[in-house]
Amino acid sequence: MEEGSIFTTLDGQPVTCAELTTLLGDGEVVSCVPVAGTARLWPQSHSVQLQINFKAAPSRQLFYKKVAASQLKSRCSAGGLVSDLISNRCEARFYCEFSEIFLRQGVPLLRALRIEDKLVFLERLNEEEGEDRQVAMCESILPEDLSGFGVSFLLEHAEGPQASPLSASQARGTLALLAQWHAVAWQDLHLLDDTSRRLHSTAPRWALSLQPPGRLEELPHSFHRYVEAFSPFAPQLFAKEGVRSLPERLITVAPWVAAQLQVGPSSTFATVVHSDYKAANLFLPMEGQATGHLIDFQWVGVGLAMCDVAFHLIHSVSLHALQEGGVWALVEHYHACLVELLPPEHGAAYSLEVASLHFKLAFIDYARYLLCDFISDSSADFFAANNTGPRAMNKGMASRDPHVSLWLVGQLEVFLTEIELISILKDPAS
Numbered sequence: 001m002e003e004g005s006i007f008t009t010l011d012g013q014p015v016t017c018a019e020l021t022t023l024l025g026d027g028e029v030v031s032c033v034p035v036a037g038t039a040r041l042w043p044q045s046h047s048v049q050l051q052i053n054f055k056a057a058p059s060r061q062l063f064y065k066k067v068a069a070s071q072l073k074s075r076c077s078a079g080g081l082v083s084d085l086i087s088n089r090c091e092a093r094f095y096c097e098f099s100e101i102f103l104r105q106g107v108p109l110l111r112a113l114r115i116e117d118k119l120v121f122l123e124r125l126n127e128e129e130g131e132d133r134q135v136a137m138c139e140s141i142l143p144e145d146l147s148g149f150g151v152s153f154l155l156e157h158a159e160g161p162q163a164s165p166l167s168a169s170q171a172r173g174t175l176a177l178l179a180q181w182h183a184v185a186w187q188d189l190h191l192l193d194d195t196s197r198r199l200h201s202t203a204p205r206w207a208l209s210l211q212p213p214g215r216l217e218e219l220p221h222s223f224h225r226y227v228e229a230f231s232p233f234a235p236q237l238f239a240k241e242g243v244r245s246l247p248e249r250l251i252t253v254a255p256w257v258a259a260q261l262q263v264g265p266s267s268t269f270a271t272v273v274h275s276d277y278k279a280a281n282l283f284l285p286m287e288g289q290a291t292g293h294l295i296d297f298q299w300v301g302v303g304l305a306m307c308d309v310a311f312h313l314i315h316s317v318s319l320h321a322l323q324e325g326g327v328w329a330l331v332e333h334y335h336a337c338l339v340e341l342l343p344p345e346h347g348a349a350y351s352l353e354v355a356s357l358h359f360k361l362a363f364i365d366y367a368r369y370l371l372c373d374f375i376s377d378s379s380a381d382f383f384a385a386n387n388t389g390p391r392a393m394n395k396g397m398a399s400r401d402p403h404v405s406l407w408l409v410g411q412l413e414v415f416l417t418e419i420e421l422i423s424i425l426k427d428p429a430s
Contacts, residue, residue: 007032007050007064010118010150020052023113023154028055035061040390044072044084049157061157062113069119069149078142085119085150087298090199092117092151094297097198101191105184108177108293114154121149158293160283164393165401168321168330171313174282175334177291178274178312182305183341185272192265195272196302203301204275204311206369208258216254218372220247225376226405233378234406242413247371249416254368256423260361261304269350269358275299277308279316280393306355309334310362314370315396319404327411331359357422360415367412375399 008014020029031053038049047065054060067088072081095112103109121141143149163170185191202209208216223246231238238244263270274281274297281296313327321330335355339347375382375398386392386400398405 007034007048008066010066010068010116010152011148015114015154024052024060026054026060027057029053030055042391046071063110063155063157064153065155066152067150069146071150082122082142085122087200088151089117089119089122090300091297092119092153093198094300095153095155098195098300099297102181102184105180107181107184108291110156110158110293110295112153112155114152116150116152118149119151158283158295160286160289160292162279162283162393164279164316165318165397166279166316166321167318168326170284171317171321171330172333173285173291174277174312174316175309175330176337177282177294178277178305178308179334179337179341180291181274181294182271182308182338186342186346187268187270189265192270192272192302195300196265200275200299200301202262203273203299203303204307204366205299205301206366207262208254208365208368209262211369211372215372216251216368219250219368222374222376223247223371226371226374229376229378230402230406233402234410237406237410240413242417243409246409246413246416249420250364250368250371253364253416253420253423257361257364257368257419261307261358261365263302263304265302269304269354270302271305272300273303273305273308275301275303275308275311277312278394278396280391304358304362305338306358306362307365310359310366314363314366314398314408316393317397319397319401319407322407328356331356360419363415364412364419367408370396370398370408375405378402 015032017029017032020032021027029052033051033053035049035051040047045065045067047063050062050064052060052062067084069081069085072084092115095115096117099109099112103111121143166174185195227238227244242249274294276296276299277294281294283293283295285292309331313322313330317330320326332352335350335352338355339350342350383400383402386395392400398408
């Protein structure tokens, strides 16, 4: 597909200059030109940066993304297709129904100028039953012909650098932005109830309840392959009995950990979580700016804030920033930023002790998700390939730096030992 053909509606009709003139309100639009080299024709979506030229005003740039259901169908099972479409509908709904709430509270998001949401057949799903049940119903609701179905987004253009991995100072900034995001919905029952009904009812996206049956039982095999490949890097680490038995320990404690992280709109400490807070979904501040911009809202739902924090630190922050107590310095920085933004009674209730426990639980939970399909290739070529190309920032640091994966395993063993004791004390029957 040529760049010039990307900016069409889901029905294949070109978006006209007259329509852009009405949408933008900056005067007459005389041309809309794709910016050379910005087209991204991924399997799951097509996007392009656009230059909008006006008759009597300076040109401006916009961002356009289109997700066509028929295109997704060619690479997905029926269940995978519905899951993808639900996530894209979530982003469309976020922009249409929720983004202004966050913008009014000062969270730096891009404004949506035009949203197409043509996934009407998803309305046949019973949203009260949860996403796992919705996906199970997929074959009964998918149309034979998916032409014209999907979502599209015309957004303001984000300006600012991106970086991955993030340094300690950059991570302090991205965590401050994350705290700003979390503070907006903190224990706001009305907003959280709307989020649960209209976006994802279960978050984060790697929650144990959302994984396929039997997924957890794959962990011993996956971890065994990882140990075989990586034990030469850190023989002392893998000599520890507690590390060698990680899969069995995780299988035992994972359901209890998942239960502690499962919250609803009325739960204490509940908020709106992003669920994909990685470097690729962030624009860092430009010179003179206080904050960057946050993008990509396919997985937004109700959850605990530390699920976002744990994911962000594991996925996108440099090993240097995490070692020698760096991880706790960043957790404490996030907590301080959040408490400063919360009403005094909420800030006092969410003590650093509570936040630290939530972080350990979230760390274990996300590590469980990673280890069920962990890397088993320790070659330099594998890591070099993951560190090159336009999609490198989408990949977690554990698959881009072998030492990050080893740090993850070592830290997991420490946290797991603490949480195992807590779970036994709180639930002696376990």
